[in-house]
Amino acid sequence: MNSTATHQTLAVALDDLEVSLRALQWWQEQSPPAQALASTQPFALDTLRFPQWLQFLFIPKLKALADNANPLPGNCSVAPMAEEYCRAQGVSAPALVSQLQMIDRLLTQ
Template sequence: MSRELEIRNRLQAIEQALHDAGLWQNCAPNAEAFESTEPFCVDTMMPIQWLQWVFLPRMQALLDAQSALPVKLAIAPYYEVALEGAIPGRANLLHMLNQLDQLFEHDA
C-alpha cells in the first residue's frame, strides 16, 4: 500500500471516529474563525472544530493535488492536552491521531 493511501485511510479513520463519537459538526464555524493566525486556531475554534474544518480538508487537498506533504506531523500531543478526559471517543481519537503522526516520523 502506498504511503499516500495509508494517509488517506488514516484521515478517513479519524473522520469516522469523530462521527462515531457524535463529535462531527454539520455547520462550519463562522468565516472569521478561519482567519486565525494562531496554531490550531486556538483563539477561534475548539480543537475538534479545527480537526474537522481545517486539518482534515487541508490534508485531503494536499493529497488530491499530489502536493508535498508535511515532513513532520505531531498533532496527537496537542490533542492529548486539549481534549477533556470525558470527551466521547477520546481514547479512540487519540489512537487514530497517533497512528497518523507515525506515518510522518521517518521522513525527516
C-alpha cells in the first residue's frame, strides 16, 4: 500500500474507532485536565483510563499524522491493551479490538 493510501486507510480506521468508543459509551465530551494528558507513562495509565487515552491522545495524534501525510509510526501494538482493558472491565468489545488490530497491522507493515 502506498503512503497516501495508508494515510487514508488510517484516517477511516480512526473514524471507525471513534464510532466504536461512542457505541460503548466510552466517548466523553469533556477533556481531562491538561496535567492528565501530559503523562509520560505508557497509555497514560497513571492519569487516564484506556478509552480516554484512545480518545484524547492516540486518535488525535494519529489523525494529525494521517491528515498531514506525515510519517507514521513504524510499529504499533495497542490491540492487546484493549483486550486486557475490556477483560478487566467485563466488557465484550470485538469491534473495538478488531479496529485496533487493523490499525496495529497498518502501522507495523
